[in-house]
Amino acid sequence: MTATTLSFSNFKGGVGKTSTTALVAYNLQKLGHKVLIIDFDAQANITSLMLKTKSVNDEIITIDKALMKAINEDSPLEELVIQIKENLDLIPNAVDFSMYPRYLERNFDSEIDRVSYFKNKIGGLRDKYDYILIDVPPTLSLLNDTAFFACDQIIVVLQTQERSLSGAEVFIRYLQETLIDEFHSNVDILGILPVLSKKGARVDAEILKAASEEFGVENIFENKISLMERIKRFDMTGISDDPKDQHDNRVHAVFEGVSKEIIARLEEGSE
Ligand SMILES: Nc1ncnc2c1ncn2[C@@H]1O[C@H](COP(=O)(O)OP(=O)(O)OP(=O)(O)O)[C@@H](O)[C@H]1O
Numbered sequence: 001m002t003a004t005t006l007s008f009s010n011f012k013g014g015v016g017k018t019s020t021t022a023l024v025a026y027n028l029q030k031l032g033h034k035v036l037i038i039d040f041d042a043q044a045n046i047t048s049l050m051l052k053t054k055s056v057n058d059e060i061i062t063i064d065k066a067l068m069k070a071i072n073e074d075s076p077l078e079e080l081v082i083q084i085k086e087n088l089d090l091i092p093n094a095v096d097f098s099m100y101p102r103y104l105e106r107n108f109d110s111e112i113d114r115v116s117y118f119k120n121k122i123g124g125l126r127d128k129y130d131y132i133l134i135d136v137p138p139t140l141s142l143l144n145d146t147a148f149f150a151c152d153q154i155i156v157v158l159q160t161q162e163r164s165l166s167g168a169e170v171f172i173r174y175l176q177e178t179l180i181d182e183f184h185s186n187v188d189i190l191g192i193l194p195v196l197s198k199k200g201a202r203v204d205a206e207i208l209k210a211a212s213e214e215f216g217v218e219n220i221f222e223n224k225i226s227l228m229e230r231i232k233r234f235d236m237t238g239i240s241d242d243p244k245d246q247h248d249n250r251v252h253a254v255f256e257g258v259s260k261e262i263i264a265r266l267e268e269g270s271e
Pocket residue numbers: 012013014015016017018019020041045136137138195225226227228229231232233235
């Protein structure tokens with residue numbers, strides 16, 4: 001097997017990148033795939049969400065080694081892997097990851113060596129998973145460039161509220177001009193995934209229409225993510241999945257749809 005490496009991104013903060021990454025990973029696993037989440041954010045939001053998901057009876061799970069340590073020690077990333085559940089693994093992050101850009105600058109002279117560092121670093125993991133999902137912070141930076149360079153596909157998360165459309169445009173142009181034109185990355189944009197606002201159908205419909213005109217209707221995901229209070233609760237409780245709970249069922253139905261569409265789009269792209 002060779003993993004498809006993906007990232008949900010946008011340089012805008014708080015648009016749902018981390019929740020979406022976690023719930024897609026969770027549902028890809030439920031669909032029978034082997035999935036690894038890599039936390040690439042010093043805020044460590046997905047680390048905390050997934051450790052809560054793993055935890056039973058509210059025990060607190062602590063980690064003694066996060067991503068920056070393996071980088072500093074030049075040790076294999078395999079050593080960091082934490083199993084969340086069967087076929088769903090995590091490489092955790094921690095606040096010391098803020099040193100990562102400095103590490104790259106100190107250890108590599110050329111820009112291309114810096115940008116391609118992480119792709120080489122995860123090389124050995126690719127034959128162990130079907131999907132590797134990298135959760136990135138909301139920046140355009142060397143740090144994220146190294147994550148995007150390691151990706152096969154990027155899914156642009158678009159929050160359907162005013163101004164976010166231009167954010168997505170800027171982000172896509174950045175990927176094209178920096179990663180693809182300058183560094184000759186093979187990364188592709190799999191599509192634009194709308195996260196609907198709660199402001200009501202009218203604003204969402206207008207932004208979706210504008211997005212279809214701007215990016216092409218075929219590039220917008222058919223499955224859209226609605227705002228669900230249950231997802232906010234997961235930040236505290238971890239991901240719950242009780243088949244008797246209608247709120248859990250609703251969340252997982254939405255993300256199962258998104259996961260299936262990702263698989264279908266990848267298959268289409270490889271034909
Ligand atoms: N579909 C959703 N419905 C309701 N709440 C959501 C949804 N997606 C995310 N949230 C909530 O919105 C907040 C921000 O989400 P999240 O952390 O996933 O965004 P982010 O883009 O990763 O943020 P950052 O840019 O800081 O990394 C969180 O409290 C999360 O629980």
